Every structure is written in C-alpha cells, then in structure tokens.
Amino acid sequence: MISRIDKDHSRFREIVRGKIRDNLRKYISRGDMTARKGKDTVSIPMPSIDIPRFTLGGGGQSGVGQGDGEPGDPVGQGEEGEGEGAGKAGEGEGSKTLEVDVTLDELAAILGEELGLPRIEPKGTESLHTNKDRYVSLRSTGPESLRSFKATFKRALKRQLASGTYMPNKPIITPVREDKRYRSWRTDPKPQSNAVIIYMMDVSGSMGDEQKEIVRIESFWIDTWLRSQYQGLESRYIIHDATAREVERDTFFRTRESGGTMISSAYKVCADLIEKEFPPSNWNIYAFHFSDGDNWSVDDTSTCVSLLKDTLIPACNQFGYGQVESPYGSGQFIKDIRAAFPSNEKLVTSEITGKDDIMDSIKEFLKGGR
C-alpha cells in the first residue's frame, strides 16, 4: 500500500515540477543553475511555495535574544531550532526559502515536455556493453582468498551450539569444511556510452564574458537533455582562436584568450578527434560550435565549409552552430554556412542575441530528435 505521506509527497513534487515548468524560461536564462549542480541533482531555490497569511513583519527583523555582547554587536542568525519537540502544530516558523533538489533526469523531462522535444532515436548500433563483477552472494565452494570470515564463523558457531561442543568458558570456534562460505559474484552488463558531445567554442578576443556565459548555460541544458537520452555520455571540449586544442571542461568555460579567429582550426581538431576516438559507425556524435561569427578570412570560411561537407556532417548525428551576438563580431559566418548548406537537415544553425534567446536556441538545436 502506498502510504499517505507518499501521496502527499508526490503531490508536493508535482507542484514543484509545475513551478519549475512555469518558470523554466527564467531558470534557463539565469546562469546560477549550472553552479548549483550536484552529482545528479540540481537544487533550485523556490521562494514562494508557502501559504500566504496576514502576518506581521512589514518593517525590518527584530526580536529578543539571549547571550553575551554589547549593544551594537552583530547577532548571528540563529540556526534553526534543534532538539526535542519539533513537530508541534506550528508550521512555517520564519521564512525559509525552499531549496528543492531535482534530479537531472527530472529536469530534462521537464525541459523536454516544455519545449516539446522529441526523443532521440539512437543510431543503429547496439549499445556497447562491458561487464562488471559485483560480489553479492555467498556459496559453499571457492578459493580461500574469497572466504567470508563472518559467514563462516556464524555457521561454525551454530553447528557447535547445536551439537553441544560449544563451551561458554572456552569459546573456541573451529570451522570445518562444511562451515566455510565464500563470497560469490554476479556479472552485470554495464552499458557503455556510445554517444559523445563535442563542444567547440571561439575564445578569441571578441568573445566577452557575457557571450561565454550564454555558451555555458546553453551547453549545460544541451548536456542535461542529451544525458537523459543516452546512458552515459561523453563530453569533449575544444577551444580555438587562431589555433585550436582540446581542453578540460573547466578550462573550456574559464579561459579567455585573445587573438584572431580561425574556425577551421577547431573543425580540424574535431575531425581528428572523431577519427581517432569515435568511429561514427559505433558512436552517436553531436557537435556544437559557438562563436560570434567573426572569422579571419574568406579562405578560412571555405576551408570550414569543405571540412563540414566532407567530414563533420557525415560523421555527426547533428552539427549545431550557435552564433552569439557580440558587439565586436561581424556575424558573417552564419550567413556563409547557411548559404553553403541551404537544406541540410544535419546542420542546425541558431542565432542567440541574449540570454532570453537561450531557450529558443536550445529548442532549435534539439527539436530534430537526431
């Protein structure tokens, strides 16, 4: 039977989900979600889920306290009351802002529902499995190195008690062969990831902090969604200005470099990476490139186009290009590649003028369901 509190609890969760859905656009455009990420959960601050009442407190906080100190000394905010007698009738002591932990899967589901994202059909390959052994049970034969002392001792003790050979004054337990128990394992298949996201970002001088923030938020959401679609997902990060290199996640979001922009350098690194580590026959590959669209030269742009045409687009499930508006960039690149690939489904382009566009841009990228 489902207990009553579970029902009430799931109603509460539903309300929370509803609130998140209503405010999704706000949450998405606000960057602090990414900072609030735990291992599998995000904690979302939820200011107003309590019940309004006529209450006092129009002015500032004040009250009576107890302890040392002179007038004018600061008073630490008391921790919430601890000790006995919680659960008195009074609810809502003080105003605690509610922090709700939401799992990334749940968040992705909300995102999916809200944006109407289709589920992704994985590429034909069977997902790869590796096997993992876990010790879960006991058996009566096995190598001595796996002998379970506790189980063996217990059985020996039981036997000696039953047969009357146990002496309380001299409690020596001697296991015989039938007493011995060995740990035994089960082999579980562990699905191995067969999807990878390759993020590329332009870190040339023209990309400011705001632009990078946009990229970070957007990639967080793309990550969240794709992760919910694949079990285990690899992410790789490439930054480029006039040259490109693969970097760690942290570096990707923090670095500020300067210099010119040669987009082809990133595409080359990406193509190499795919060739070496992620054969397209086995992998679902997603590549996203963010830039302000200010490429060095027309020549370089044509190199990019040919790289895209010959290598990247055929290899990827989808290639996304997001152009973040920047006061310095010319924004030419998006026009060039739109012209070069007028109707290629695998290439998705999106222009992001500010934080409010992030949601639409995510939708643009993910609506194809590839």
Add this chain to the structure above:
Amino acid sequence: MAPIPQYLRDMQVEIQGYADEFGLDYFTQIFEMLDYREMCEIASYGGFPVRYPHWRFGMEYDHMIKSHTYGLSKVYELVINTDPCYAYLLEGNSSVDQKLVMAHVYGHNDFFKNNNYFSRTDGRMIDVMANSASRVRRYMDRHGVSAVESFIDVCLSLDNLIDPWAPFRDRAHDSGGEAGEDEGANGRLRNVRGYLEDYVNPPAFIAEQQEKAKAEKEASKRKVPVQPERDVLGFLISHAPLESWEADVLGIIREEAYYFLPQMQTKIMNEGWASYWHSRIMTERAMTASEVIDYADVVSSVFATAPGQLNPYKLGVELVRDIEDRWNKGQFGAEWEACDDIEEKMRWNKELGLGQKKIFEVRKLYNDVTFVDEFFTLDFCRRQKFFTFTQNRRSGELEIETREFEKVKSKMLSQLTNFGQPFIYVVDANYLNRGELLLGHRHEGEDLKLDYARDTLRNMERIWRRPVSILSVVDDKPKRIRYDGSEVTISDETTAFTA
C-alpha cells in the same frame, strides 16, 4: 507503528511511578515506537496518523527527511494532546534518550490535562481528524483532487483569523445580549436641579435625541456584523456564498485551527514545564551513573541558546525554576517589592517552601503572555542576559539593540501577544452597500507584510466572491488595501481602524 518492547514498557512503569510521586496528574499515556521515516511522516501530520491529503504535509516531510538524513535535526519526541495521550518514541534512540523523552512527555501530558487553555480541546481529536480526512477524500473523489486541494490552500491562508476567546464564551451570550445601557436615560442630559429640567432637556431636544438613537439602533441592526468580529473563519462559514462541501472544508480547517491554538498560546510554558519535569525526574530519580554524560549531552543541545533567537525550552524552564525558588524563599509580595537593599534581597529567605504549590498553580492558570508578564522580572532578565536585537538599516545586519529591561520585556510580550499574529476583524459584510467585505487590522505598532497581505486578500475574495478590503496602517499612514477580483489597489484612509 509498533507497540513498545518490554524493556521500554518497564521503563514507562518506572517513569510513571516517579511522575506519580511528584504529583503530576496526567491522561493515560500510550507510547508507540516508530522508525525515523514513520516519525517524519507522523511529525509532518502534526502528530496525527490520519489527516486530510494535502501537499504541504508532503513538503514538511521532504524537509524533515532531508534534515534527518543530513543529520541537521532530528525529531526526538512527538506527543499530542489527546485523551488518552499518544506519544511516539524513535526507534534506535539510546535508552537514556528514551527515558528522557518519557519523562518529558509526562510533563506535557500533565500540562495538556491541567492547563486551562487546553480545557476546551477535544480529547478525541485523532478520530475527529480521521473523520474529516475521509470526508475530504470523498469530496476529492467527487469534485477532483486539485479543486479541493486548491480550496484547502485558500482556507489555510486564512486559518490564523480566529478568536482565541471564542472557545470560552457562551454562545447564547454571544449574540445580541447587550441591552442598551443608556436606554433609561432616553437621551436626556444629566440634570441635578429639577426646576431646570425644561431648559436642560427641552422636549424638542429629547425627541430629536430619541429619534437619533432609534436610527442608530436600526442601522446597527442591519449592520453585519454588529460589532467587529474576530472569528473571521466562523463568520465566513455562516455568511459567505459557499457550496456545502466548501463550507465543510472551511469548517474542518477552522476546527483544527482552534484545536492547535492553545499549543501556540503556551509554547514557552508547555516546553518549560515538560523540561522542568524531565530534568527533575532524570536527575533526582531515573538516571544511572553511567548515563550522566549522554544525558548532559542531549540536554545541553535542548537548552542551547543562540544569540538571534529565543529558545522556548530554555526560557520556560528557567522561569519555572525561578518561580519555584522565589516562592520557596518568599521573594514576592509587597514587602519584597518595597525592599531596595540589594544585600538584603540577596539574603532574602523566609523559608516558606511554597515553590511547588506555586508552579502547579501557574501551570494551571497562565498562558505565555500572562506568564512572561508576571514572572519575567528585572533580576531574571539580567541573570539570563536577555537583549533585543534589530536590523541595522544601513548594513542590513542584525545587531543587539538594548539590554534595558522594560524594552526587552515589552518586545517579548508584543511578540507573544496573539501568538505573534495580527489582530484582524470582520468590520462590515456589506461595505459601501455593495456586498463587499471589509476587514480591519488593529495596528499594534507593526505593519502587515504587504506581499502576503495581497495574496491573502486574493484568497479571501475567492471565498467571498465579491471585492474584499482590509483597513490597515502602512508606514504610519492609514490605508485600505482592496482586491476587486482583478487587481490590488491601495488607497488612503482618514482614520486607522480601531476595535
């Protein structure tokens, strides 16, 4: 939920023996054992195993389970005011903890049974709540879960608008009992010299006065309510255009609000009393030498004080002890008050031994407000290092404001008055002769929280189905906040509401 094992039953017999020895007078006490999930579940329901379904219980539960899991806080003990009195013990607590909890629970139990403010609560509230829960479930089956639940949200938003004295008033006396006092005077002015009667009260004047009085009486007869009404919930049940299930749900919320009211009114006393008794039972009787350290550890966290808050356990127990001590030594009465020699006061001991008698009397007759008002003395305030704090307007930080006794006490009393809730009345149910509802907030120095007030007005309108206003004071200016079904407006008023 499980009955308690044998060793705890033995323990209960032992503790109950001490309670009898000390003269505690309690309802039959029943303990049950819960694991921590069940404990959190029941605690979220305010101690009652069956209540109507509502998300906020789930929210409480979420919060409690989390703080329990992360070790931030733990529900040690849970006791409810019913006859027989149920209390829950947490499985896995050490035996000294269980002993302490039992002793504490007997203190609460005695308080529930004997304190006057609890005298009108229903001893079978468990059944009452279970019955209302099944009615609410039935409404949910018929009208849909979310319709009923959102109506409960609306009702809860108003559940502090009750009259703390209503349970103690006779219903008959309540309505229209007050016969006009100055009726006999017939509007005549006072006149001691008979021969001047015609000059002081000429017939035309008398007729005019009588006419006026009659008109006033007529007007007040038509006015609903006749006098400002504090039991707003009760008023809404009888006057608002509610469907029968809605009226029933509102009634359920009101009944529970009245049930929980005495606990809010006696938080400090109740905890102080229970702590006083667990402390005496444990230290004088029940505790063994090996348990001293664990006992001290628990008690120190229960009585811990933090600068920014008031610990009701600590304040309560210290006050009870102080009263006992003063009445034992005879430190009360006119003679004591008149004495201003500090040396003599320090030595003052008439060996009256009235302490026990006095604290039992106090636990019967007082609530938090009267308790603090009468027994929170200058000496006590100094000894316990009380102060008031306030928010520094510039830095936004909380700072110690003063240690002056009068200010500390008046701050404390104002926070306890009406258990910290505003005084709200129904003033007029036919405001402006348009069927609008007018409420009045009796301003006692602190403003309403405006954003909450707005949302609450919205909920009020949902019940009244006509525009709703409240008279209040914002930043020292009388204002009227009105919600007409689409927007909230705030307008100036000439005078503030008084009741």
